[in-house]
Amino acid sequence: MSERGGHGGIAEGRGPLAAEAAALDAEDVLAAKRKDFVLDDTVYLDGNSLGALPRSVPGRLADVVEREWGRLRIRSWQESGWWTAPERVGDLIAPLIGAAGGQVVAGDSTSVNVFKAVVAAVRMAQRDSGGGAGEGDSGPARTEVLVDATTFPTDGYLAESAARMTGATVRAVAPADMAAEVGPTTAVALVNHVDYRTGELNDLPGITAAVHRAGARVVWDLCHSAGALPVDLDASGADLAVGCTYKYLNGGPGSPAYLYVRRALQPRFDSPLPGWNSHADPFAMSAGYRPAEGAARGRVGTPDILSLLALEEALGVWEGVELTAVRAKSLALTDFFLRCVRAYVPEGRTRSLTPEAHGRRGSQVSLLCEGGVDAGRAMEALIARGIVGDFRRPGVLRFGFTPLYTSFADVERAARVLGEVTGVTG
């Protein structure tokens, strides 16, 4: 029997792949994690935009607000560990991105961290190429910033600003061409690990090695990969990385982002945002700036404690989770979704933009609407029927699969309703 189906009959009950979904769920080694999140009968496939609420966060945040702020007040900067939260939370993120401790600091937005990372990397490259005092090699000036041409736009905007303010220029390069385009005038390449629009996974170790062969630095944006698949920063020798925590890390809306600076580069990290929190002795309140050692050098101003401690609590769900299991389930979820879409969605209505090859796929599936299907209206109809993904103009439906709480039954139901919706609206 062909898996390609129409939408007749499926609307009333479970589809032909429902039994398979149930079998996959029964074998899911991460299934028990689902109870750590607040979920309902919605199929939530937008965890790649805003992760679901971990069940323990409200209680922890209430304690932070009512006891730590309300009763201990200013004493909590020491007694409740507020002051050291950026590094402590950074060390909870570290194992999720393949980093040893002491290299990650949480705080600020991804955009702000992109700016810090690109400026710092350009400055390192400028010194490497002789722009600084005595450290230079004898090559040409490294004045070019290569930016992933498919990047989430904010990275490009901030890279432009970083280049403008350091005397560099920016050139957009497709990630697949990055290895070929990087060269002796490249200062830094800014690349996304997973493409936010298509879900394509870029080759972090390969691109890092190519950038290094050319003598340049690489900054990775992990927003769409961390928490969905293993990221091997240390093993790959990546220089710097940034990421958000409100997608697969479930930190809450707009929760603090993070910055990774490889340990060997920390002494050379010259921040464009040298706020008092990054000072070696912040409470000396001295007029002269002297940067802290270690990850704290990436801090700027007073950390946003309510959001940071909500994030810290949210990161607790990763205890005991193996990222290889996360990756295996992620691929199984997206494989199964693609199969269900082929089975349930009428031919010619959607086309996957997400690579079939596992090695090139993140944890989302992006479907381009075709055949007269209006993607915006299709997503509205999906949401009205309890299937939450999101829509990116002009015609892309995005579905994110979060291995800690997405079930195969969710996947089957989502594809089934998508079939109905694209059948009706097409």
Place this chain on the structure above:
Amino acid sequence: MSERGGHGGIAEGRGPLAAEAAALDAEDVLAAKRKDFVLDDTVYLDGNSLGALPRSVPGRLADVVEREWGRLRIRSWQESGWWTAPERVGDLIAPLIGAAGGQVVAGDSTSVNVFKAVVAAVRMAQRDSGGGAGEGDSGPARTEVLVDATTFPTDGYLAESAARMTGATVRAVAPADMAAEVGPTTAVALVNHVDYRTGELNDLPGITAAVHRAGARVVWDLCHSAGALPVDLDASGADLAVGCTYKYLNGGPGSPAYLYVRRALQPRFDSPLPGWNSHADPFAMSAGYRPAEGAARGRVGTPDILSLLALEEALGVWEGVELTAVRAKSLALTDFFLRCVRAYVPEGRTRSLTPEAHGRRGSQVSLLCEGGVDAGRAMEALIARGIVGDFRRPGVLRFGFTPLYTSFADVERAARVLGEVTGVTG
């Protein structure tokens, strides 16, 4: 009878000024506001560092977390008004700093906002002086940033970075000398409204006028004034301003800061941090940056919603509060504290660094310890006895007076215990 007393006898009971404190409390038109805060039998005089918890915040934050994030999830960006929170919160701050609506945006840290403001102001000045295309006057290049020599250190560090990245230089100038030192090569002056260390109030209208007469721009740091006294940004013609919200605005530890850009200057605000949230059409996800109109141009990345909405709730306590009443009570509190200190603290143990003249005093009193009193140990002893101020190296005790919840009885008790502590430890 002399008000100068020792500490004998006062330890056991109320001091000679207790009756006067009670009378002042009975006349306090803001006394009813105290019940809007979570307080206990501690005398909390550190609201100039971390404001007390407004009583309604825990409930609001629980709703944001459990319903808006937990149940509505991604839909809350629209349905719960998350997306527009930075401007909405900015408009709640605006009347507290003398600004009409549409000129303030909340988000990021004070340090990050100092960087945005100083870079943007230098760029305006560079264009004014002919560095840009066709807008220039014929004067010399405006390449100097004057920084308040008594500034909270982070402002100076960020001003240095802003100058380094825009081809300008920095010179430290005492606020009292600012009017005399500003000149034809000045791009921007960065000044604190109230000195964090001494509590001295600088002349915002006067310095603003002097800077403008010299053709330069002024950036005000309102961290230690907003919420404690009226700030007349619009009326004074101030160009840009920044401030934090966790002191007199009670937004919580590390709550989002704010940026004010005078409406007439908004079209010329050229941000060094042009994140996607400041784009005219952020969801177009276009590769080219086109800045938003209005206050949103000061945004950077995704707003930190938990902290931002806690702040929004905290700002509700200002409803119906007249800033003239706040200022009158603030001065009455600091006057009374200085009198109580004279009455209770043994001579030669402390000396006030805070100006006597009302026109030069903010809402804190800083006492320099003398006569062998160790300020750090004195503050520890005060805290152990329920009087919470803070300590700034090497020898300063700071006491902040927050008119919405500090009582005159608090003031009397604090000075009484200070007398005992400095008597014992001296």
